Amino acid sequence: MLDIHKIRTDFPILSQKVNGKPLVYFDNGATSQKPQVVIDAISNYYKDINANIHRGVHTLSQLATDAYEASRNTIQNHINAKFSHEVIFTSGTTHGINLVANGFASILKPGDEVLVSAIEHHSNIVPWQMLCEKTGAVLKVIPMNEKGELILSEFDKLLSEKTKFVTVNHISNALGTINPIKYIIDKAHEFDAAILIDGAQAVSHLKPNVQELDCDFYAFSGHKMFGPTGTGILYGKEAWLNKLPPYQGGGEMIKEVSFEKTTYAELPHKFEAGTPNIADGIALGAAVDYINAIGIANIQEQEKELLEYGTKRLLEIEGLKIFGTAEAKTSVISFNIEGIHPYDIGTIVDKLGIAVRTGHHCAQPIMNFFQIPGTIRASFAFYNTKEEIDVMVEAVKRAKLMLS
Structure with missing residues (x-):
């Protein structure tokens, strides 16, 4: 107890x-409240090792880089991702979902279908509406019943060879419903559709095992799991992340730049343009450690x-x-x-x-x-x-x- x-x-x-x-x-x-260890992690970064990461040979830069990448490894282990480079730091669930939706703009074509559920947060509806408007794909909705549960028989009927993407939340923010995501993931894969799970409401209540689930993408926010605001994670299978184009251009996500051509960095940096939210990224790792200690x-x-x-x-x-x-x-x-x-x-x-x-x-x-x-x-x-x-x-x- x-x-x-x-x-x-x-x-x-x-x-x-x-x-x-x-x-x-x-x-x-x-948003959840923050334990003192998370607050201290933010403060200690700025007091002791404040420096930009991945770019400097000086000591503080190396210390900051090590702490930031240690946080990535902590999160990788927590969700059981196969590789640390499958763990992308974001500003939150919304950022992660939009990153994937933007990437699929180069994959979907007119007539393709995207399935969302009737119990989604707006952040897992609007990006897919925008994607469909951009590509000519069709958005279809998995209906719900009076108890707030998805009607799986209707989901089965919606799946077809036209289905290219499925996205559902793990837990409904408005109702608390825990969706049967393993069933949904497996059925989507029967039709070779990619699937994203919105885990924003789930990660404070359970420990997602992304390899066991076999989801293609899993997005969540740090501030709902006792970590700082402005932090989040997008997990993506290596093959999918390599297939998607970068979401933003700038520093860190490049390999070489000339006015004639730019080549992009390897994962995870391909999707982490600019100076990241270093202090809060480190503190997110502290929040995960705190959860596991409890x-x-x-x-x-x-x-x-x-x-x-x-x-x-x-x-x-x-x-x-x-x-x-x-x-x-x-x-x-x-x-x-x-x-x-x-x-x-x-x-x-x-x-x-x-x-x-x-x-x-x-x-x-x-x-x-x-x-x-x-x-x-x-x-x-x-x-x-x-x-x-x-x-x-x-x-x-x-x-x-x-x-x-």
């Missing part, structure tokens, strides 16, 4: 007060308890409806109270020190499916407690009384 109260001391922000009340932070789906199995057990307890307590409130009741689900509860706008609930509970997300969560197609303007979303991390859930439930009851 985790000592949650000891773990909470690792996160400085959790001890503060908001509007005079102890902070209850239930917006982990938007233990993914321990994290999952704690979050399972929070999900079950939070679901039970919230359903005690008359008129409350939960959206997203999939059999496979992580620690996210999206809910509304009949007759009350979610924004109004969120505003009142904030005055009581409770941070929840309200709105469409950048997943408007989901809200359109349920014919609602948005939801109140409580998303839990392993450092949250049942006592905090009790505080939220009482706050929601109070808000309901005030707004009824």
Whole structure:
């Protein structure tokens, strides 16, 4: 069992007060809080080894380069990538998805088909819409059911020889649904389609094994897994990354430049133009080390308890409806109270020190499916407690009384 109260001391922000009340932070789906070791990793870089990487022979440059590449190796081991050069540093999930979509603009042709799911974040919809507009490919949608699960029989029907790319999230940010991505990956490969998994919401809850999954691409953000904002990873199979053209031009991603011709660097530098976010890239490795020190199995057990307890307590409130009741689900509860706008609930509970997300969560197609303007979303991390859930439930009851 985790000592949650000891773990909470690792996160400085959790001890503060908001509007005079102890902070209850239930917006982990938007961004997670940072342990002191991650904060220290950023500070120590700037205090001790601040220098540009890969370019200098002087000592500080070598130290910074070693620390940055050690972080890449840490992440490679964490996701079980075959090669470290299959791990591309990005600014986040959105950056990684756009990198791949941009690359496929040179591969797709009119009439090809791209499949996305109905429960995607906008960041895994819009780049593919743009790609289809650019290439003449056709975007098709894997539908969902009332529980927030993908209808796999319909996915099977959508697959054809025209299918060239499939992209789905590992976990829905708005509903908490854990998608059966291994099934989806294997079916896509039966039709020789490439597949990208949006892992933004997954990496704080589970440990993706990209070789076991056999996905072609897996994108995620650092700030949702207790690391810094402005960091992320795109994993890509070596063969695909070699096939795709560079996403940006500039320093670091080149081998030789003349006014007549430029040749590009080998992986991973081909996709890492310019001076990278060095300090935060190093700190992302520290975040991964922290997760592994806590233990993914321990994290999952704690979050399972929070999900079950939070679901039970919230359903005690008359008129409350939960959206997203999939059999496979992580620690996210999206809910509304009949007759009350979610924004109004969120505003009142904030005055009581409770941070929840309200709105469409950048997943408007989901809200359109349920014919609602948005939801109140409580998303839990392993450092949250049942006592905090009790505080939220009482706050929601109070808000309901005030707004009824």
